[in-house]
Amino acid sequence: MIKARFPYTLVVIFICLLSSVSVFAQSKKQQELENRRQELRNEIEQINSMLFKNKSKEKSQLSLIQDLNHKINVRSNLIKVTNQQANLLTREIGVNQREITQLREDLENLKKDYAQMIVHSYKSRSEQSRVMFLLSSSNFQQAYKRLQYITQYTTYQKEQAASIKIKTEDLKVANANLLKQKADKQELIKDNSIAQGQLELERRQQRTLMASIQKDLKTYSSQIKQKQQEANKIDREIEKLIREAIAKSNKKAGKSTTAKGFALTPEAKSLAASFVANKGKLPWPVQKGVVTLRYGNQPHPIVKSATIHSNGVRIATSPGAEVRAVFNGEVYAIIVQKKGNPTVLVQHGNYFTAYKNLSKVYVKKGDKVVTSQAIGQVFTNSSTGDTTLSFSIFKESTTQNPSLWLYKM
Known part of the structure; x- marks a missing residue:
């Protein structure tokens, strides 16, 4: 049994x-x-x-x-x-x-x-x-x-x-x-x-x-084109500054100034390696935010005939929100253009992060910054109420998709 x-x-x-x-x-x-x-x-x-x-x-x-x-x-x-x-x-x-x-x-x-x-x-x-x-x-x-x-x-x-x-x-x-x-x-x-x-x-x-x-599609198409031109202008300025930085690094190392890549010091190599090791884990450049525009070429959601070219991401946040460095680095430049708001460019070895559309800047060129350090404040448009930060990542002068670098974007 x-x-x-x-x-x-x-x-x-x-x-x-x-x-x-x-x-x-x-x-x-x-x-x-x-x-x-x-x-x-x-x-x-x-x-x-x-x-x-x-x-x-x-x-x-x-x-x-x-x-x-x-x-x-x-x-x-x-x-x-x-x-x-x-x-x-x-x-x-x-x-x-x-x-x-x-x-x-x-x-x-x-x-x-x-x-x-x-x-x-x-x-x-x-x-x-x-x-x-x-x-x-x-x-x-x-x-x-x-x-x-x-x-x-x-x-x-x-x-x-x-x-x-x-x-x-x-x-x-x-x-x-x-x-x-x-x-x-x-x-x-x-x-x-x-x-x-x-x-x-x-x-x-x-x-x-x-x-x-x-009813007024032509007017909106014109607005979209103007915004794209403004974005392209600041991106060209950033790329120009990065090319100059590459040339300076190679000249200092006794190499050709026409070389495409950086001649990094051991310290800069270590910093770049740490930056890469934290890919996908970097903090957001604002404490709270909503991504309203993603990286890359994309058809405009309203005017289908228009194409948006985005070298980074656009993040809507709260009025008065502070901008934070996403990693240790050195402030390479503060870019101020006519009819535009300041941009802070931070260098991390042969990588750069750009923080655009600021109302206040807390740092200056040459300052050392650490991860999550406040470097400025996002601009709020008094007419529309929009508070939007544009954020980009570059390897040398090549753009990177921030959603692959920032935590859970």
Whole structure:
């Protein structure tokens, strides 16, 4: 009787192990989705705070529609992630329900077996019957095997009692988890319903603004072109300064001034190596912010015929926000152009970081700066209420994608 149950026990253990692995994988995925959902919710809060709160009525329709588009994209992603969570919970609930059914069946079988053992034990409860069972053996080997059987049977009886207790507790935990999962799913459905309503409202606003913009598309195209020219001008100035820095380093090292790369000192090499080692882990240049323009060439979200060329990222932040150095380095230049706001250029070996559109500058050329040190303040446009920092990274004079360098951009 006992030996026959060992294979069954092994099968049950194997199934439980597979189930545990599956549940662990699902729980990990659920946590990843929840983390992403919270990130998106926080981003929407920052968008509301930095792009839509206390904004001037003079804010251009072009800026409004760009901000609204960004908000719609983030909210759409939030709805998508929440749906993924709800669907995963549905699958987890199904798994749990099947597990509970199996636990109930196992518990019922254990109780039946245990009841039969109790009856059998009661019938053969006297010590005399056990002794007679041993003495009636035909030889010593048979008596030894019968003694082993009695010992195993008693042990198995105790194990069955313990198994019943464990299964009962497992069933309680599974039921509690199931109730929590169902409550979590209802909460997700409720959140998504609210988000869907907000998304529809924002899309109606978007359609209204788009209809207004279409009436005067030429004017908006001209504004976009002018902004691109201003951005290109400061980028050309930065690239010129970097080329000059490369030439100076090579001249100082006794090399050709036409060489494309830096002739770095051992100290500068070490700094550059540390900068590279921290790729993906650098702090943001502002404490809080929302990326409103990403790196690279991209079609304008409103005027499809226009192309945006971005050598860095544009980050909307709060009025009065301070700009922070993203890594140790030396201030190579403070760039001030006519009809433009200051730019701070910081050197990190053969890498440079540029912080554009500042209202105040706390450092001067030649100053040593450390990671997260405040180097200035972001400019706030009094007419529109926008507070936006443009940030770029260069290796020599080649632009880099800041989202690959800054932490979780």
